[in-house]
Amino acid sequence: MTNALWFLLVGILMLTRGLTATSLKRLPFTSAIIYLAAGILLGPTLLNVFYFDPLKQSGLLEVLTEIAVLISLFSAGVKMPVPLTWAKWRAPVRLAWVSMTITVAMIAGFAYFVLGIPLGAGILLGAVLAPTDPVLATDVQTRHPGDNDRLRFTLTCEAGMNDGTAFPFVMLGLGMLGLHELGEFGWRWMLVDVVWATVGAIAIGVAGGVLIANIGWRLRGMTEKHEVLDDLVGLGLIGVVYGFAVYVSTWGFLAVFFAGVALRQAEMRLASKAGVSKEKLEGEDAHIAALAPAPEGEEAPPQIVSVEALVFKEHLERLSELMLVLLLGGMMVREYWTWSSVGFALFLFLVARPVSVFIGLIGTNTSMRIRGISGWFGVRGIGSIYYLSYAIQHGLPTGLARELIQLTLVVITLSILLHGTSVKPLMNRLWRKPAAQASA
Secondary structure (H helix, E strand, C coil), X not given: CCHHHHHHHHHHHHHHHHHCHHHHHHCCCXXXXXXXXXXXXXXXXXXXXXXXXXXXXXXXXXXXXXXXXXXXXXXXXXXXXXXXXXXXXXXXXHHHHHHHHHHHHHHHHHHHHCCCXXXXXXXXXXXXXXXXXXXXXXXXXCCCCCCCCHHHHHHHHHHHHHHHHCHHHXXXXXXXXXXXXXXXXXXXXXXXXXXXXXXXXXHHHHHHHHHHHHHHHHHHCCCCCCCCCHHHHHHHHHHHHHHHHHHCCCCHHHHHHHHHHHHHHHHHHHHHHCCCCHHHHCCCCXXXXXXXXXXXXXXXXXXXXXXXXXXXXXXXXXHHHHHHHHHHHHHCCHHHCCHHHHHHHHHHHHHHHHHHHHHHCXXXXXXXXXXXXXXXXXCCCHHHHHHHHHHHHCCCCHHHHHHHHHHHHHHXXXXXXXXXXXXXXXXXXXXXXXXXXXXX
16 A cells, blocks of 8 residues: 555544544444454455565564553553552462463463474463453553552553563573573573563662652742653653663563553652642543642642653554554454464463463452453453564564464454453443442
């Protein structure tokens, strides 16, 4: 397609999404299905107007998906409720570590014994598909900073952390294929890729978020009015934290998520000390409340970066979702739809994800309803495309790359369709039942 046609297509989709936002909320499926349908219609599956080769364009695809995931992870971190307690974080931490490790093992076993894929490639495939997606799963994630819904918090926190915890398995898979140094008996992988890269990333993210929170608060508290461009501060924090984390060989995704968490927590503590009410800084309309003029005789509360920047980040998330899901439709070819690829996807959705979630949450006080919904909503999407592109850019052999591309794209496409059509009915049913019990 020519540049003019690309502008025309993307412009039509953006106008449709923007002008029909209210109507789309009432539809029983997510907007990602519309973008996917447009991509499949115009891609090689039907009209063949354009084809986006994920192997030949893996470098560009890696950058595009990397940016989308970073913005989404930062937004997820900012929306974490205040204060944070271990009682709240226990379940998502176990999902992000225990459940994801089990999922990787089950995917690798299925790929090795059923599909005949080498063990190293199977582990890599598990690392690509085990993490839940922070970009496409917005409908089951925390809606705003003051949202205390237990299910949404669990799924949001899991998506924020497991995009960092997946990387050690990516490197393990590449190492078993001879594309990464693991060290004798895997010592280098354990010490550098697991321990240092994880602990270092969390430390860098927390330090960056706390530092920017204090600097921004001090600047706004100066005698003379000091303007702070929150959108640029938020994006700058993402860039600095991610760049530094990757430079010192830690997991940048994990660092950015915890930078968002730390920024929000630190700013809320500062606001509390200054006497700013919590209601002013939380809720679905927090950004409007924060911008509203103070009543006569009262001093206007300082604005905070995490609230002001969140709306802009969410707009960027929607734009990246549109572009990347559209390209996903343009990557799909009819030959990818085989019994083995579809069977593998169903194994992941119906066996690997639910089993790993139930095992991972053993011993927690999570209700069976939340365990069941969490076991189903293991949405796969943009993050999986990033990990696959990363592996291709690091020397994954062409034959294996094509095989993993087929399996990954079928899983993501079915995830968008199955989860996208079930999320609203199931979430509405989940909310309706407690509400009915409360009214009774």
